[in-house]
Amino acid sequence: MVKILQAKEVSFIWDILNEIPDPEIPVISLVELGVVRAVNWVDTQLEITITPTYSGCPAMRMMEMDIEQRLRKEGITDFKINMQYHPAWTTDWMSDLTKSKLKTYGIAPPQAHTKQRIGALISDAPTEVACPQCNSVNTKLISEFGSTACKSLMKCNDCLEAFDYFKCI
Amino acid sequence: MNSQASLFQYILKIADNQLILGHRLSEQCSKGPFLEEDIACSNIALDLIGAANSLYIYAAAIEGENKTEDDLVFLRSERAFKNVLLVEQPNTDFAYIMCRQFLFDTYDYFFQQALQKSNDQTLAAIAAKTIKESTYHLRHSGNWIIRLGDGTPESNLRLKNAFTNLWCYVDELFEQDAAELDLVAQGIAVDTQSIKTQFTSHIAEIMQTAGMEIPSGIFMQSGGKKGVHTEHLGFLLAEMQSVHRSFPGVKW
Structure with missing residues (x-):
């Protein structure tokens, strides 16, 4: 039963992440940009894996904050955002x-x-x-x-x- | 030196090159010859500092002393920085700045390409990310070398002087100490001798197109990789670290 509930939530998480606009180009979302790589529940903690577009892109910090804020708005407080370099982001x-x-x-x-x-x-x-x-x-x-x-x-x-x-x- | 300690030092050498050159280039922000070029230099500076950031995060984890990337950047003194002398040389005219970029970009492009094959997966992943950006950097500085060399007598002269003044820092790029060679043997570090031919031939090709001659009879300088720097690094660090030293632990 718990598993079924969590499976629903993963797709729900993808949906809400897909509503977060890119800070510089607000017509596309972080999911569309390809920055969000994975969403997983590890026990009771939500793990979100993101990858940088450019290593020095100042918007990356902003994206993390936007994700955090959105998750908290949904009442999710136990989460972790991982930064992944491989595979490297590509257009x-x-x-x-x-x-x-x-x-x-x-x-x-x-x-x-x-x-x-x-x-x-x-x-x-x-x-x-x-x-x-x-x-x-x-x-x-x-x-x-x-x-x-x-x-x-x-x-x-x-x-x-x-x-x-x-x-x- | 145990292998974790040599790996830590190796990551610092790569990261320090990126950081110090990035900082040098950031000093040019608002001083570019024209707006688009000003933006280009600031973008490249940002890429370099970003790549350094990824490497410092990894270095801090390897060191295992609960430090952060900020500690490594803002709380180390001059002798602890292991960047090559080339990248710390202060900005003079635009030809000099582009010449410094071009020499480093060429090295960095072939270095990152080789580092992608490292047995160390984190270094390989960061290199795979960095190489995409390095390609843009090298194309940018290479185009400027051709434009300046093949431009007016004034731009040609300035570029010639830049190559003459900076050539003495080229050999240090390829220097490797015993600890680093040990990492080469383990398949972690890049064997710099293996990329020297590519470096030399790309430099020669671009310089020839630019109507430049490779300087000869230059006495080579080195020391940066051992922490023995030119007087310029101290001033750079004093400025770069001033805010963090005035307000310890500050975040931005």
């Missing part, structure tokens, strides 16, 4: 739905095939990144380092808008 974990949410929000989503993209050591501007405003692929990389660790700054040569591109890692 490949984002679903197409998540990517389309990013685009609607004005951020060009990461392109697929991360491994090929990040491997080049000499100038390798992302190609055919569509402008989230006008969909033109006539775009130009301004800087691989943008407003947050996870974004590059690009510019559309057609509508002339500068935009963020969620870079592949």
Whole structure:
């Protein structure tokens, strides 16, 4: 009986975690971002495993606090948040739905095939990144380092808008 | 030295390089040549300090003295820091800063790539995370080397001077003491000799594209890995540790 109750709760926990917005990009949740890796009950303690997007991302601390706050709101007080490095976070974990949410929000989503993209050591501007405003692929990389660790700054040569591109890692 | 103690020292060497270079680069925040570059340098500084943070958490656990990552960063004195001399060199002009980044980024890229194969699973996992970021760093500094070297006579001259002044710190990157070689034998530490060829050929390729010549006849300096630093590290630490020393135990 207890086990059945706990099994329900794990999916419930995933649901509530899926309601916590990313602190920087509020249109997607921590689950959609791929930061939450596992949810488990260990006896009476809830263990949540998360992985950092970028090792120095200042939002990680914020995400942990948001998770803590949300769990307490549900009356869950006995929990532990573990930080896991392996496997390393990758933008490949984002679903197409998540990517389309990013685009609607004005951020060009990461392109697929991360491994090929990040491997080049000499100038390798992302190609055919569509402008989230006008969909033109006539775009130009301004800087691989943008407003947050996870974004590059690009510019559309057609509508002339500068935009963020969620870079592949 | 027992193996836990040598592992602790080894993690510190990796972490201290990342931290000190990250701090140096963070000093450039708001002083970049233009806004996008300013943001890039701050982002890279953040990546480096973040990677150091993961390593210090692990180092503290290995040391087993109930210390935190903050203790290791803010409460150690100069001689206890094991970073290479290259990363503590103070910022001068932008060409110098990019040259320092480029030399370290190239080393770090091949180092992290090799460290992913470590028998130590935590080090391997942190390296697998770090390498993704290191790739962006190396592309960034490599592009600047080409742009500055192949730019105006002024930028070329400044970059040439930077390489001349920083080249003496290159060999230290590959130095390994007996304790570290012991970790190499156990499959934990990276055999730096195994990445030296890749390092040299990438540096040569980029420098050639940039129209730069590799400096010759330079007397090599070392000491950082043993805790014997240039005078610059003390000043850096004094600033970096000042808040924590004024308000012991402060958290932010």
